[in-house]
Amino acid sequence: MLNNPILQTAIGLVFVFLGFSLITTALQEAIASFLRLRAVTLRSGLQQMLTQGEQGIQFYNKLMAHPVIKPAGSLPSYISARQFSTAAVHIITGSASVPASVASLRIAVLNLPDSPFKTTLVSLFREGENEFDSFEKRLQGWFDESMDRVSGVYKRWSQYISLAIGLVLAFLFQADAVAIAHSLWTEPYLRDEIVRKAGDLAKSSASGASSLPDIDTVAPGLILFHPGAAPHWTIVPGCLITAFAITLGAPFWFDLLQQFVSLRGTGPVPVRSTTNAS
Numbered sequence: 001m002l003n004n005p006i007l008q009t010a011i012g013l014v015f016v017f018l019g020f021s022l023i024t025t026a027l028q029e030a031i032a033s034f035l036r037l038r039a040v041t042l043r044s045g046l047q048q049m050l051t052q053g054e055q056g057i058q059f060y061n062k063l064m065a066h067p068v069i070k071p072a073g074s075l076p077s078y079i080s081a082r083q084f085s086t087a088a089v090h091i092i093t094g095s096a097s098v099p100a101s102v103a104s105l106r107i108a109v110l111n112l113p114d115s116p117f118k119t120t121l122v123s124l125f126r127e128g129e130n131e132f133d134s135f136e137k138r139l140q141g142w143f144d145e146s147m148d149r150v151s152g153v154y155k156r157w158s159q160y161i162s163l164a165i166g167l168v169l170a171f172l173f174q175a176d177a178v179a180i181a182h183s184l185w186t187e188p189y190l191r192d193e194i195v196r197k198a199g200d201l202a203k204s205s206a207s208g209a210s211s212l213p214d215i216d217t218v219a220p221g222l223i224l225f226h227p228g229a230a231p232h233w234t235i236v237p238g239c240l241i242t243a244f245a246i247t248l249g250a251p252f253w254f255d256l257l258q259q260f261v262s263l264r265g266t267g268p269v270p271v272r273s274t275t276n277a278s
Contacts, residue, residue, distance in 0.1 A: 005185065011260045012184040012194040013177065015201075017245045018253035019218040020175060024165045024246050026215065031161055038154060039075040045150030046079075049117065056115030062091045081140035081147075088139070092121075102130055159247055166246035167239075176238030177245065202261040212250055 032038065043064075050060045063069060066087040069076055090096055092108050099105040102125065109121045124138045169175065184191045201213055245253075 009184040021250035038077040166243035170239035170242040177241040178234035178238035
């Protein structure tokens with residue numbers, strides 16, 4: 001398997017996709033940070049959970065202004081279930097102390113203005129239950145499940161941004177997957193060089209250097225590729241392939257690269273010589 005051109009070509013393609021995925025991840029995180037995408041998505045998710053029209057707006061505003069939720073005076077990008085339950089109970093009861101009983105908390109909830117959150121709170125109560133801890137755990141569980149949906153929205157937006165970045169990078173640098181594969185297949189020197197760099201990268205990771213390589217480590221390998229090695233008509237479908245491959249993410253391509261490099265290194269066990277055997 002050491003010099004299998006098909007496997008070597010696959011390793012080269014994966015190496016390229018990994019490099020562009022690392023660049024895309026860095027750019028995507030920078031854009032998300034600039035746009036405060038995580039905080040904005042969290043705010044939108046909380047509004048959908050707690051309000052409907054004008055209902056629940058007052059409670060939502062109090063929650064976002066609570067010092068447990070907003071300690072730095074800016075939009076939070078993360079709220080834990082414990083933070084939410086603590087702030088919510090404080091706002092509902094008007095006291096910073098734990099409610100004396102679940103019954104008193106139920107009365108306070110029933111006195112709240114109508115809102116989706118009030119309906120949720122009422123559904124979390126259990127008849128005859130007196131332990132506040134049990135109610136708080138159900139409230140935190142509901143919040144965690146709701147945050148899972150919010151996280152899904154954030155991931156979708158992140159994928160859209162990654163796809164947009166991938167399209168720009170692919171066409172800007174003419175990262176035509178078809179042309180790159182053609183170059184790897186027809187140029188043994190290029191194929192051997194990129195496989196060597198991929199092997200060095202896999203070995204450095206195996207030694208525990210980092211979970212993912214730095215872009216500085218992969219970039220020299222990307223410079224080896226040049227556009228135009230395949231017919232010019234392939235540039236549009238080839239760049240689209242590269243762009244969609246980038247959206248799979250750097251961890252996916254790095255894991256695949258390690259598997260391919262490991263597969264390439266396997267082969268029949270060499271027969272020991274008579275001298276060594278003796």
